[in-house]
Amino acid sequence: MSSMDQTSVAAAPQEEKVASPGGGIAPSERALRIIVPVVMLVALVGLWEWYTTAYNVPHYILPGPDLVAQSMINDWPVLSQALLVTLKITFAALGIALVGGVLIAILFAQSKWIELALSPYMVILQVTPVVAVAPLILIYAPSTQAALLICAWLVAFFPVFSNTAQGLKSTDHNLLNLFELYGASRWQTLIHLKLPAALPFFLAGLRIAGGLALIAAVVAEFAAGSAGAGSGLAFRILESQYRLNIPRLFAALLLLCGTGVAIYGVTSLLSHLLLRRWHESAIRREN
Template sequence: MINDASVIQPNIDKRTSIASHLGFKILAPVVVGFIFLIIWQMTCVLMDVPTYLVPTPTVIAVQLFQDAPLLLGSLGATLKITLLAFLCATILGVAIALLFVQSPLIEASLFPYAILLQVTPIVAIAPLIIIWVKNMTAALVLCAMLVALFPIISNTILGLRSVNPGLTNLFRINRASRWQTLVRLRIPSALPYFFGGLRISSGLSLIGAVVAEFVAGTGGSGAGLAYQILQAGFQLNIPRLFAALLLITLTGIVLFGITDWIARIFLRGWHESQL
């Protein structure tokens, strides 16, 4: 007879180790960041660095608090472009990857152009997109989407092709249709690769949105953080510039964390990356 305690105890130990591991992953970078901020603060104070060159973290924090309504409003505008671009890149990237996998001829014909989009600097084509697309929001979303599209396409294609040959033969022996093979074998096998591309594209969507805003130079009530950075640079308001950069950085970290959390939900319990 199996003792219930002997079954429960390993599960408790596993959960404890997972919790401690997650706590370490959170605590370690926080400690490193705190040490970095202390060194930054002490260096600026001891060397009497002017605020218009490099402000101290405390000055940046005060500026962020004072300009919170302005900067948070601009963050909302940038985040809107980022999320729309990320959503469009995810849907379009998965659709293209599925199409490429089903038709090698289409992949051979069109995949080089996907690579071309990846290696072409968005700064070079963003002015043309802004001129051609009359709606400014749509133009910015398109620019950011082009930056974030390729990782999803390439990673999803890699995942759809990285299927265990034994399982492929098993499906073939049982006369599974192409649709059944895709839904029950290829797509589950591609999920770890897809989420890897999703993590990359979340940050690239934000980068693409900021770069597009820099090129467009849109101001007014719908101005994004890139416009606030440009204005702060022109006005030599360096603390506000650093505060805007801080918001962009924190937004990128949050987006990465959300995509990583979603990946854990889908992959937890069956894929080795989350065991």
């Protein structure tokens, strides 16, 4: 064996150690994923504060971050109550959308006749703007809260249904043939094969539906024009606009943004926990 070959053999284990440090994200990369967005946020807030101070911008046009933070603290009893109302509508609509979307998707996968009969109406529900149908829903719903819930459900339902139905249809045909070969019933095939195969699609729909449910709850409240003690953040935004209380308006917007980010973060974490050990979309490559 030549000296060059001996050198290559001796260096091979060292190269393998460098190439696979552990299969996960390096600590430095994890730190950068946190530090870079935080630094960007601090820079934007600092630029915002500098602009409002340097140009003496009136607070009823653009309040500084300090005024927004002060309004968040002073108006927290009102804003927190409104946030709670919005969250109740959001999560109730999301829960109903999850149950209804999955069940109807399963019916579509199990029966071609049901799919042919209901598919056009599923499309109609998706393409009809919720703002256009909100006044009609307000007429027939037993209460304003029920109307808001229906509007939010209409928007959150279709991503769950569509993604789950697509996942059920995307099951590997070779595995389906194997289940048929072993004499599995339709429900056994559904439970042990189709539903696990559709799980990544369902979780993708869940991430989309979570944000859409919050958006729909706010838009529905705008359309309904509900007011009073039981109102959500949408009414508080409108109220702040009419009263030129712009710091409170910004505070309400920040609460909505934070809630949307939190919902997306929780649904993404759930997806990662359920898929990280077996699905290609969550398994990290070692090279």
